[in-house]
Amino acid sequence: DPLAYGELIQESIALVKEERHGVPFCLCTTGLVTPTVPLSELGLSTLHVSLYAGSPSDFAKATGQTERDFGMLCGFIVDAVEQGIPIEVWVLEAHASGARDLAASLGAQHVHVVAPGNSRT
Secondary structure (H helix, E strand, O other): OHHEEEEEEHHHHHHHHHOOOOOOOOOEOOOOOOOHHHHHOOOEEEEEEEEEOOOOHHHHHHOOHHHHHHHHHHHHHHHHHHHHOOOOEEHHHHHHHHHHHHHHOOHHHEEEEEEOOOOOO
């Protein structure tokens, strides 16, 4: 997960922004890694998070992660929103209806539905 390399990401974005103003930066994450730098300090324009499903049990089935991980992921999304980071989430088509509602309640700005065979991690 790229958030494990927060300092490198922060430095890289800062270097690019010195030369190229207005370049948007997006990061894709599982949301299950504790960032090494506060999200608000990375210089991101958007954060893409793989939510996959709208319930702990569906998340566990879809990802092989634990239901506890699902809670951590939801907390990560809320924390990022509170830091002012625009969030887009990616959900699996089979779980889209419940996941859309959850994503909206967590503060995500956009929900992208991924069909089988086209999963995004």
